[in-house]
Amino acid sequence: MSEIQAKKDNSIRIGISSCLLGQEVRYDGAHKHSRYITETLGQYFEFMPFCPEVAIGMGIPRAPIRLVSTADGIRARGVKDSSIDVTQQIEDYAMQVVPQVKGLSGYLFKRASPSCGMERVKVYTEAGMPVNTHSGIYAGSLLQALPELPAEEEGRLMDPVLRENFIERVFVYNRWHNLLDEGLTAGKLVDFHTRHKYSVLAHDEPKYRQLGQLVAEAGKGDLQKTATRYISLLMQALTKKATPKTHTNVLQHLSGYLKEYLDTDDKKELLEVIDSYRLGLVPLIVPITLLKHHFRKNPDAYILQQYYLNPHPKELMLRNSL
Numbered sequence: 001m002s003e004i005q006a007k008k009d010n011s012i013r014i015g016i017s018s019c020l021l022g023q024e025v026r027y028d029g030a031h032k033h034s035r036y037i038t039e040t041l042g043q044y045f046e047f048m049p050f051c052p053e054v055a056i057g058m059g060i061p062r063a064p065i066r067l068v069s070t071a072d073g074i075r076a077r078g079v080k081d082s083s084i085d086v087t088q089q090i091e092d093y094a095m096q097v098v099p100q101v102k103g104l105s106g107y108l109f110k111r112a113s114p115s116c117g118m119e120r121v122k123v124y125t126e127a128g129m130p131v132n133t134h135s136g137i138y139a140g141s142l143l144q145a146l147p148e149l150p151a152e153e154e155g156r157l158m159d160p161v162l163r164e165n166f167i168e169r170v171f172v173y174n175r176w177h178n179l180l181d182e183g184l185t186a187g188k189l190v191d192f193h194t195r196h197k198y199s200v201l202a203h204d205e206p207k208y209r210q211l212g213q214l215v216a217e218a219g220k221g222d223l224q225k226t227a228t229r230y231i232s233l234l235m236q237a238l239t240k241k242a243t244p245k246t247h248t249n250v251l252q253h254l255s256g257y258l259k260e261y262l263d264t265d266d267k268k269e270l271l272e273v274i275d276s277y278r279l280g281l282v283p284l285i286v287p288i289t290l291l292k293h294h295f296r297k298n299p300d301a302y303i304l305q306q307y308y309l310n311p312h313p314k315e316l317m318l319r320n321s322l
């Protein structure tokens, strides 16, 4: 079995705008193939393509649509023929696929599309003047129904920080699905929370505390309700960008677990490397690699179970830009 096949067998399913896979489904019969998505992410993720405009029967090729600000709100109307209005059909299609998308671990949307754009899609006046921006009809409806779903636009994957943030959320959300599939118990929720401690701390310390309070109550009330609130809060926390300052705090916490084992020189070197990262002189992968080296020689059961040091396959680890 090839390495890629082995990875695929455990792959994580994410939704995607069909045109990003190279499918010729755009209004003009073209595609918007992203090689990074199919060749790199495709080794780990199984893509479930959706093209809302084709799904509602607009055909290929078709008259292009755009977002228009009207007295009835933002509508998806024909560019040339404004009597074409497919807003309701696209919204209905989004609701129709919610049960299917609910089981996925993330979604990649085509930017700037009046259907698939997540945000900053141009909105025009009825006279055709650009007036402001909004989410595309399909993406907006889907994300309103599934706010915790990790989602990103393909254009923003070029930003290494946003890309890593998306990938991390997908892996966490996939672990959450696996936890629910196994059967959630209060104990398993505590374990899940414990293993993500440093990952969450790197993004949002106040929300980490709130999550801790929720988990502490897990055995007492309605576990299902607690789980729903937990995953919503967790995904909000992880959406906040981690910064060199927050990562430095986490790295210093982790190095504290080694203080009894390291000699003076090793301690000094570790603190210097963390400080070099804080100052932007070396990428995050450098202190992480050094920490992993020391924890390999001085295993700590609590730290070994933390996802922070091993959040996702190293081929997707981009921790070189902060």
Ligand code: SF4
Pocket: 017, 018, 019, 020, 025, 026, 027, 050, 051, 052, 053, 054, 110, 113, 115, 116
């Ligand atoms: S952006 Fe969305 S609606 Fe447009 S072609 Fe791609 S998948 Fe279809």
